[in-house]
């Protein structure tokens with residue numbers, strides 16, 4: 562019986578994960594998946610109730626689960642607390658506990674919704690990208706690092722196993738998609754880039770069915786705006802991935818549409834890209850599409866049920882046309898939109 566640890570979190574987190582769980586339960590009933598969903602306290606709510614954002618019971622719960630579904634955490638209420646009590650500290654600790662080294666962010670412009678993209682419809686139409694970003698290494702964590710009065714320094718460093726394990730995730734994802742990977746680096750300037758490129762090249766030998774190309778990060782930034790449709794899986798390190806995934810995330814046109822998955826050494830984690838949106842929390846207007854699509858990724862990547870993941874995606878696509886929420890210019894509230902997804906499932 563697959564176990565899902567549900568961490569609704571703060572702000573709109575509970576509203577959008579409720580919608581995602583309704584979709585999972587509907588599929589469970591129809592397909593007899595035997596899903597067990599157990600709720601755990603996390604983020605600001607956990608600090609309020611237990612004095613810490615990532616309590617021990619939650620830690621145990623996520624480690625014992627087959628997948629974690631997270632809403633969103635944080636909000637102005639907790640911003641002034643000491644660092645160890647802040648929701649964001651809990652999120653870093655959660656990622657560390659699960660050893661999440663690969664972050665997957667799809668950016669898909671859904672047919673009929675090209676007008677939402679900031680790019681012209683003829684450029685945005687058909688975009689279907691997956692950014693695979695290394696999440697625990699690179700310059701954000703490399704030693705030595707430091708700062709003095711006169712200078713500051715960081716170290717960009719990647720070991721072979723670190724590059725290989727995230728590249729494997731990218732190649733395996735490509736095998737389930739259009740079988741193409743573009744690996745992004747700065748091999749013309751950085752030794753780390755040259756090493757990254759060589760390592761990915763060697764690993765690619767094991768995936769003869771996937772076409773590999775390389776791009777420099779500066780060129781890739783241009784390609785993503787000029788011809789984003791030409792790419793399938795984009796593999797890159799922590800720093801470049803941080804920037805390129807934000808760039809790609811604006812292509813579909815709303816934060817409310819973007820799911821994500823983080824895979825690693827232990828339980829995989831699925832969450833919408835957006836934050837807790839305190840400005841609209843509790844009003845029943847949040848777009849739950851990103852959370853529902855995250856549940857779809859959970860079915861595909863954690864439970865090995867890609868046909869059900871696809872079904873969720875198609876149902877969301879139909880619901881976005883039938884009952885668009887306010888962030889897409891429509892009027893459907895969270896419940897009405899969720900109902901439309903359920904009807905199209």
Ligand code: ATP
Pocket residue numbers: 573577634635816817834835836837838839840841846847848849851888
């Ligand atoms: P954080 O630091 O937590 O990521 P943020 O301010 O960067 O917060 P969000 O909380 O995602 O980002 O909110 C940014 C804006 O987008 C807000 O105005 C919010 O209302 C809107 N927004 C975010 N998610 C949704 C959603 N699912 N549906 C509708 N609007 C949303």
